[in-house]
Amino acid sequence: MVSYEENPARIERADIVVGIPSYNEAKTIVHPTTQAGLGLLQYFGDKTSVIINCDNDSTDGTKEAFLNAPTEVPKIYLSTPPSVKGKGSNLLNLFAKVDALGAQACIIIDADLKSITPRWVRNLGEPLFMDFGFVAPLYVRHKYDGTITNNIAYPLLRALYGRRVRQPIGGDFGISAELVRIYLKQEFWSDEITQFGIDIWMTTQAIAHAIPICQAYMGRPKIHRPKDPGTDLGPMFSQVVGTIFGMMAPCEPYWKEVKWSRPTAVFGFGLGEVEEPPAMEMDAQGLYRRFTEGINKFQGVWKRVLASEYYDKLMEVAQMEWEHFDFPPLLWAHILFDYAVGYHDLDGEREALLASLIPIYFGKVYSFVLRAERMSVQEAEEYIEEQCMSFEETRPYLDARWGKRGKKDAQDSGGR
């Protein structure tokens, strides 16, 4: 798919690649590029390496900024055709190049990353030379940061595929050559995956192919462009959630066998003092407002998708006053599983289905914000772990509903 390549140093082989996907990141790409170069020299000096910018034909000078960034490590610029956009498309180009270079390891970092240090390259790369095939990051995060991860991606992936990857859509990963080849062979590839669905797709494929996974402790927050989930949801929600739901059918033979989740290895200690995440403001009232606005707009869809019991419970939650609002994790787990089944069954209505989930998600996040207001980061983390156990304990409900098209209540399914 590559439509354009600049390879000034004519690199044809490399042991290790750092890939930086981008679209119009001229203002930010220099920092991660230079840090990656320093990291490769400092920690992988005995190996040949290259930094690759896989770009969506940016028009703001990203290519020039990248190629002119001061690094001793050589650089390659790749671009998709002008009409092809999306991080997934960029990474497909990267994987093909990694394979062509014969690289053993590929590290992916975001182009707007401000908090990266050379050590991140070490922590994401070194486990790949220790027989791990997939390295996910462990950032220090504010309790309000990563709401899609905390409330959807982490608990769902853990309950479905049985592996506890805390940051499955972190954006910065380490991938072995073996896993790159697995990615290149996959046939299931949707529009969502070509965009922001790619991260959850990569993590899910790694788990579903039983690749040994390591989580690398970064010791610092991930600082990039800040997003307030009350205002900045954008298309990312539909692409990430759509990918999770969409992968359930092709990966069914794997997740149907999962009963309880298992841990991964962890790497990267001895960092000294851990940096605290910056303070983060939430538009809590905005979250509550978006939930209540969704009630009128989507009540009909909710009634169609949700089992009667959980629709009724959701309506009870909808009646709560904003000061005493509480959205139980067990209800949230049942709702997400009902939506997963609905996504599977209602093929032609998926976009509308996902749109109707968004207000419910806002309600869940608002509930968490209220509950976690006085919690420390550790206490919030324990709450998230308890929520994950609710999902795991609800798995029999999903297993009973899956594949019974149109039968969503107990009397239809013959009991849960």
Added chain:
Amino acid sequence: MPKILVVDDEEPIRLLYREELTEEGYEVATAAGGQGLLERIERERPDLIILDIKLADADGLDLLQEIRTRYYDLPVILCSAYEVFKRDVKAIAADAYVVKSSDLTPLKRAVHRALEGRGATQGEGEG
């Protein structure tokens, strides 16, 4: 019959866990510390490890890292009299964290789940 290796430097704990878990239908071996533990795991191939954190000769959290790196899918349950170590990021690599108590129900439930989970998601190799 699944084999469990209990690693704890307190003999009363080793004896109690062996008695209770044997009644549950497991084959139970014990070790008093971390010295030679990896070699013993290699030799005896237990199905699950119950690992104390504050051992006389080793740090259980460091041992956990070594075990997880070498035996990726081997279930390890951390056991401690102290809840505080649950917040150590190294504890993430454990299947479960159980605070020691006279009631062994949480430990037994963790053992059952860890062995059930392993059967469903075991990787193709170890390490």
